[in-house]
Amino acid sequence: MRFETLRERLLRAGVAPRHVKRYLLELQDHYEDALRAELARGTAPPEAREAALARLGTEETLARGMLERRELRSRASRFPALYFGAVPVVAWLATPLVIVAALSLLPEESRRMKPDAAFIDALLALGFVYTRLLPVLLGAVALHMAAARRSRALWPLIGAGAVDVLAGTLTIYSFPGQLGITSWLLPWLLPFTNTLGPRDVTALGEGLLRAALLLGLSALAHQLTRRLGSADRSTLTAG
Amino acid sequence: MTASKTNPAFMTGVPEILILRLLTDREMYGYELVQAIEAATEEAIKLGEGVVYPVLHALEASGCLRSRRKPVNGRTRVYYTVTAAGKKRLATVSRDWARITRAVSQVLEGASHAV
Numbered sequence: 001m002r003f004e005t006l007r008e009r010l011l012r013a014g015v016a017p018r019h020v021k022r023y024l025l026e027l028q029d030h031y032e033d034a035l036r037a038e039l040a041r042g043t044a045p046p047e048a049r050e051a052a053l054a055r056l057g058t059e060e061t062l063a064r065g066m067l068e069r070r071e072l073r074s075r076a077s078r079f080p081a082l083y084f085g086a087v088p089v090v091a092w093l094a095t096p097l098v099i100v101a102a103l104s105l106l107p108e109e110s111r112r113m114k115p116d117a118a119f120i121d122a123l124l125a126l127g128f129v130y131t132r133l134l135p136v137l138l139g140a141v142a143l144h145m146a147a148a149r150r151s152r153a154l155w156p157l158i159g160a161g162a163v164d165v166l167a168g169t170l171t172i173y174s175f176p177g178q179l180g181i182t183s184w185l186l187p188w189l190l191p192f193t194n195t196l197g198p199r200d201v202t203a204l205g206e207g208l209l210r211a212a213l214l215l216g217l218s219a220l221a222h223q224l225t226r227r228l229g230s231a232d233r234s235t236l237t238a239g
Numbered sequence: 240m241t242a243s244k245t246n247p248a249f250m251t252g253v254p255e256i257l258i259l260r261l262l263t264d265r266e267m268y269g270y271e272l273v274q275a276i277e278a279a280t281e282e283a284i285k286l287g288e289g290v291v292y293p294v295l296h297a298l299e300a301s302g303c304l305r306s307r308r309k310p311v312n313g314r315t316r317v318y319y320t321v322t323a324a325g326k327k328r329l330a331t332v333s334r335d336w337a338r339i340t341r342a343v344s345q346v347l348e349g350a351s352h353a354v
Contacts, residue, residue, distance in 0.1 A: 023293070030288060030289065055287075056288050057287030057288065057289040057290060058287075061290065062290075065292070065293035072296055
């Protein structure tokens with residue numbers, strides 16, 4: 001890629017990835033048009049390439065043009081703690097509220113029906129997705145978005161880690177006709193009350209181990225998508 | 240190449256006016272727009288050609304332009320067109336531009352009379 005150093009410079013300075021991507025595509029296209037025009041004028045290929053690049057401007061000019069415009073900066077790069085630290089936690093906490101709100105839209109008769117075993121199983125599966133899959137996905141997305149903006153991994157790791165601790169220390173279980181949920185973390189956070197259940201060190205330890213595993217899976221998923229992305233880019237460059 | 244470019248000290252805001260005005264007539268992609276600027280100004284204004292893109296992106300971000308990707312001869316080009324907000328902005332900046340050039344001309348004429 002001809003403008004690779006420009007891309008890195010712009011991303012590191014916080015320009016939104018979509019603007020960087022389009023800018024480089026447009027510059028590449030512009031260069032090809034200018035090169036064609038120079039060749040049509042009868043300029044020899046090496047000089048034509050040089051002239052086409054000179055017409056675009058120096059890398060310094062090209063970078064400055066984008067950096068001077070603050071409206072092209074990514075909000076996530078300006079507020080990484082908010083976007084990569086807080087948003088994953090809020091999104092994870094808000095998901096059940098959205099599901100409950102969606103269920104409340106069902107007709108009243110279906111809401112009054114006694115839940116059968118299949119319904120309980122479906123809720124159990126949904127609970128598994130919520131506590132074991134969604135945290136991995138949120139973590140991977142936060143890490144991916146931070147990497148795309150060349151932001152440090154600290155905030156996405158904090159955000160994803162918080163979600164993983166909350167989710168990993170939750171246990172969802174079913175018994176005939178009902179569904180139960182236990183947090184092994186909350187009793188430790190609110191030590192002045194016993195209403196939230198027992199303070200079980202072993203269960204908390206298992207939950208924290210699960211949280212570490214979830215975080216590891218997020219990092220793994222992020223690395224895999226990164227490798228696939230760079231493989232795609234190399235194929236395009238080679239093509 | 241750089242030597243033939245227009246003095247950058249006079250160029251603040253000029254690409255924006257030219258871009259908005261030229262895109263009012265028809266949609267264009269970046270290279271086409273640079274050629275149009277040179278043709279319309281009889282090469283009095285020559286830009287580092289890459290600088291039009293940040294201006295285009297910023298105008299789009301402020302709602303003055305709209306872009307669309309269009310496949311042309313096996314390539315996908317980004318075409319820009321002026322929105323209603325862009326037309327309003329052009330009217331405002333054109334008025335400002337006319338006021339300033341008038342004022343500068345008056346000063347220059349005054350100075351030449353004084354000499």
